[in-house]
Amino acid sequence: MSDIKLSTDETDRIVSKIKTYFRDELDQDIGGFEAEFLIDFFAKEIGPHFYNQGLADANRVFTEKAEDIGYLIQEMEKPTF
Known part of the structure; x- marks a missing residue:
């Protein structure tokens, strides 16, 4: 930082x-x-504590959005049989 x-x-x-x-x-x-x-x-x-909390919040949002994208990609899959 x-x-x-x-x-x-x-x-x-x-x-x-x-x-x-x-x-x-x-x-x-x-x-x-x-x-x-x-x-x-x-x-x-004290700044590093707020900085770290901001990073944790951003990471949580990123993880949630990445999971949503994963589900959207799965929904796009075509049947293979």
């Missing part, structure tokens, strides 16, 4: 959400610099 890269716009939006969360839920102010450190921390420490 490569490092998570966010655009400047994405980072700015996430920083804003973190600052709002800290203010509204924790009654604390947090600066943009600190919020960016939190983003980096979460991306590094």
Whole structure:
């Protein structure tokens, strides 16, 4: 897995959400610099868990669709007798 890269716009939006969360839920102010450190921390420490879950979800969907295709192919078989 490569490092998570966010655009400047994405980072700015996430920083804003973190600052709002800290203010509204924790009654604390947090600066943009600190919020960016939190983003980096979460991306590094928690990001792989979400990434792996995404892969597992994609694999499940792929397996289900491949099974459906297998049934469709079987339905196309011609009788041999």
